[in-house]
Amino acid sequence: MSIIEAKGLARTFTSRRRKVEAVRGVDLTIDSGEIVGFLGPNGAGKTTTLRMLTTLLRPTAGTATVAGSDLLRDPVGVRRRIGYVPQAIGVTAGGTDPNCTVSEELTIQGRVYRLSAAETTERTRLLTAQLDLTGLEPRLCKTLSGGQRRRLDIALGLIHSPAVIFLDEPTTGLDPQSRSNLWEHITGLREKLGTTIFLTTHYLEEADALCDRVLVIDHGKIIAEGVPDELKRRISGDVVTLSVTGDQAQAQATLADHPGVREIALDGRAIRMTVEKGEEALPAMLRALDSHGITLESIQLARPTLDDVFLTLTGRSLRDDSASASQDEQDPEDHHDEALAGAGHQGRS
Amino acid sequence: MTAAVTTSPDARAQAPAPGGLAPVRPPNWLLTFFSDTWLIFSRQMRLSLRNPAWVIIGLTQPILYLAFFGPLLSRIAKTGALGVPASNPYSFFVPGLLIQLGLFGAAFVGFTIIADWRAGVIERFRVTPVSRMALLAGRVLRDVITLTAQAIVLVLAGLAFGLRAPLGGVLVGLGFVAVVAVSLASLSYTVGLVLKSEDALAPLLNMIMVPLMLLSGIMLPMTLGPHWLRIAAKCTPFGYIINAMRGAFAGHYFDSIMVEGICVAVGLAAICLWLASRAFIKENA
Numbered sequence: 001m002s003i004i005e006a007k008g009l010a011r012t013f014t015s016r017r018r019k020v021e022a023v024r025g026v027d028l029t030i031d032s033g034e035i036v037g038f039l040g041p042n043g044a045g046k047t048t049t050l051r052m053l054t055t056l057l058r059p060t061a062g063t064a065t066v067a068g069s070d071l072l073r074d075p076v077g078v079r080r081r082i083g084y085v086p087q088a089i090g091v092t093a094g095g096t097d098p099n100c101t102v103s104e105e106l107t108i109q110g111r112v113y114r115l116s117a118a119e120t121t122e123r124t125r126l127l128t129a130q131l132d133l134t135g136l137e138p139r140l141c142k143t144l145s146g147g148q149r150r151r152l153d154i155a156l157g158l159i160h161s162p163a164v165i166f167l168d169e170p171t172t173g174l175d176p177q178s179r180s181n182l183w184e185h186i187t188g189l190r191e192k193l194g195t196t197i198f199l200t201t202h203y204l205e206e207a208d209a210l211c212d213r214v215l216v217i218d219h220g221k222i223i224a225e226g227v228p229d230e231l232k233r234r235i236s237g238d239v240v241t242l243s244v245t246g247d248q249a250q251a252q253a254t255l256a257d258h259p260g261v262r263e264i265a266l267d268g269r270a271i272r273m274t275v276e277k278g279e280e281a282l283p284a285m286l287r288a289l290d291s292h293g294i295t296l297e298s299i300q301l302a303r304p305t306l307d308d309v310f311l312t313l314t315g316r317s318l319r320d321d322s323a324s325a326s327q328d329e330q331d332p333e334d335h336h337d338e339a340l341a342g343a344g345h346q347g348r349s
Numbered sequence: 350m351t352a353a354v355t356t357s358p359d360a361r362a363q364a365p366a367p368g369g370l371a372p373v374r375p376p377n378w379l380l381t382f383f384s385d386t387w388l389i390f391s392r393q394m395r396l397s398l399r400n401p402a403w404v405i406i407g408l409t410q411p412i413l414y415l416a417f418f419g420p421l422l423s424r425i426a427k428t429g430a431l432g433v434p435a436s437n438p439y440s441f442f443v444p445g446l447l448i449q450l451g452l453f454g455a456a457f458v459g460f461t462i463i464a465d466w467r468a469g470v471i472e473r474f475r476v477t478p479v480s481r482m483a484l485l486a487g488r489v490l491r492d493v494i495t496l497t498a499q500a501i502v503l504v505l506a507g508l509a510f511g512l513r514a515p516l517g518g519v520l521v522g523l524g525f526v527a528v529v530a531v532s533l534a535s536l537s538y539t540v541g542l543v544l545k546s547e548d549a550l551a552p553l554l555n556m557i558m559v560p561l562m563l564l565s566g567i568m569l570p571m572t573l574g575p576h577w578l579r580i581a582a583k584c585t586p587f588g589y590i591i592n593a594m595r596g597a598f599a600g601h602y603f604d605s606i607m608v609e610g611i612c613v614a615v616g617l618a619a620i621c622l623w624l625a626s627r628a629f630i631k632e633n634a
Contacts (some may be wrong), residue, residue: 054476056475076478079477079478080478084473086473088469091467092467092468092469093468093469094469095468097396097465098468099396099399100392100396108392112385112388112478
């Protein structure tokens with residue numbers, strides 16, 4: 001059963017008398033209980049889409065139903081049933097006031113979601129235990145560590161047991177230990193509560209570790225979606241690297257005609273190829289090289305990563321932040337989101 | 350434990366609250382608004398009391414004026430130029446200082462909304478069912494209470510320096526302070542939310558507030574000035590309010606000056622609140 005359904009969701013910003021299409025027609029369906037990752041380079045439209053689905057930004061076109069309520073006609077209905085954890089990087093932080101205590105934040109959050117005082121206390125007790133925040137209740141938020149503060153952000157988003165929670169870059173800025181710790185909490189949410197989770201991320205290993213399904217967005221449009229493994233197989237193929245002595249050009253020519261070889265490039269003495277079902281293609285490739293009298297020095301077969309998928313789809317690496325989207329894809333109104341980070345990187349590159 | 354969620358938008362009215370925890374309250378708009386305003390007010394007030402330094406710093410400037418500038422006025426009062434009895438120059442001066450307190454207190458609350466926005470607090474609450482008007486009203490209420498408390502301290506200090514005014518007049522004056530606080534605070538929040546930058550807000554506020562203060566006749570009556578200056582002063586709101594307050598301090602409650610002052614104060618508050626509510630309610634922030 002779908003819990004989020006969007007059709008043709010689009011957002012155009014007008015800045016300096018220039019129209020910028022940040023999101024240009026996103027269709028997506030997310031089923032109840034899914035963990036879905038939203039992947040895309042800086043300025044691709046991830047945060048803009050998320051902000052539209054969470055009623056923070058009105059779409060310029062398109063419709064969506066979120067948690068049973070129509071996004072445009074009943075935004076308050078949507079707000080009642082969703083949780084949202086804003087990104088905590090860049091200009092803005094994750095939503096806690098540095099001078100409030102942990103328990104004050106959880107209490108007011110319960111009250112604005114119209115929980116009774118007793119329910120708020122009960123939920124606070126449960127969430128502090130679940131998210132390892134027990135004992136921190138009287139502390140001011142500014143005294144918490146990055147991981148603790150992020151877990152508090154998530155607890156705030158969960159206070160009213162929402163059917164679906166939106167996490168914008170949940171682990172960005174955390175050390176590896178806090179990150180894997182948070183991953184456990186996120187998967188635990190779905191296992192224990194059946195919460196639907198829609199998250200954006202920069203980290204491919206995060207998408208790999210957490211998500212049932214990923215949506216890849218670029219230039220404001222979803223360009224691929226699927227189970228991570230399936231995406232890797234379908235889009236990238238395996239990466240085979242062979243080092244040869246002798247005539248590399250001839251080796252390249254021999255291999256280029258081989259069935260299943262998608263891309264081939266010569267890199268010094270190494271020939272890099274993307275090959276469908278690499279492990280099956282390899283023996284025949286070796287025989288072909290042998291028959292041309294080419295000697296092999298080494299063989300390497302690598303499974304594709306989501307980054308390879310990304311590279312194939314968008315022509316740029318997700319890891320390489322400097323290859324962020326052009327200024328046109330950036331969201332001029334959201335100075336606090338990925339757009340600014342992208343602009344900064346561009347300046348440096 | 351997540352409740353079944355219906356996909357049909359038509360079912361939303363009777364859709365169960367997720368998790369069965371959040372009871373969907375009867376949509377009594379006004380009741381929700383008041384209870385949400387109280388929630389936000391309590392939070393902001395608690396934060397203010399946790400760091401009372403700013404409340405005290407805000408008071409030092411007018412108190413310094415009272416101490417170091419007030420005595421100079423005693424001489425001028427003797428000439429009759431202030432329009433108040435020579436024995437009581439402070440009934441001229443204190444109303445002006447009360448407005449100055451507002452101009453440099455309530456008008457600068459926009460900085461706190463930028464800090465809240467940076468902390469992600471604004472977005473966090475905008476995603477909840479909380480009334481967006483209450484996000485504004487709760488904050489403005491905090492500012493009104495803070496400014497009124499500061500005004501009371503300032504009036505008491507004025508009494509110590511020799512201010513003599515009827516209690517009714519002082520209460521009317523405090524009423525004006527409260528209404529002015531509503532105007533300036535909501536305007537400041539609006540500008541803060543729109544600019545989202547302290548670097549832009551500080552010069553802008555100074556650019557607006559300093560001329561407004563000078564043209565409002567806080568230090569000396571504008572009647573001393575040349576014709577063009579008096580015209581310029583007539584075009585700004587605070588002179589009317591200060592004149593009404595000075596009248597109240599002298600015990601004149603029912604004259605045209607008072608009517609003018611009330612109209613200007615309430616009109617200004619209405620305009621500022623309207624602008625601010627647009628900024629807080631608007632879908633895209």
